[in-house]
Amino acid sequence: MSSIHALIETRLREAFAPERLAVLDESAAHAGHAGHSGSGESHFRVRIVSASFAGRSRVDRHRMINEALKPAFDKGVHALAIEASAPGEAVRW
Known part of the structure; x- marks a missing residue:
């Protein structure tokens, strides 16, 4: 697991005590695109x-997650896709 990947997972677990959590590194699919860092993360x-x-609204959920992950953005995260749900809500994964 990469250092930024681990940071994201740790911050989300500490902030939200999730029932389910998946952090997927999709950086390889963006190699050569704007914002892709040399580290690959x-x-x-x-x-x-x-x-x-x-x-909470979808916008509020995204704001909460973005705030919790500010250290990851400071370390070079360029893009974050978020699928946030409350228990009992339908999920696609």
């Missing part, structure tokens, strides 16, 4: 189910 997808998101 630039594009991630987060799939998370947490009670913290109950009653």
Whole structure:
């Protein structure tokens, strides 16, 4: 597991105590594109189910996650796809 990948997973577990969490490094699919870092750790997808998101809008959920992951963005994350759900909501994964 990469250092940024581990940072993302740790920060999300600490902030949201998720029931389910998947952090996918999609950087290889973006090699040569704008924002791709030399380290190869630039594009991630987060799939998370947490009670913290109950009653929150999609925008609020994204804001919460982006705030929790500020250290990862500071280390070079360029893009983050977010699939955030509360327990009991339908998920595509």
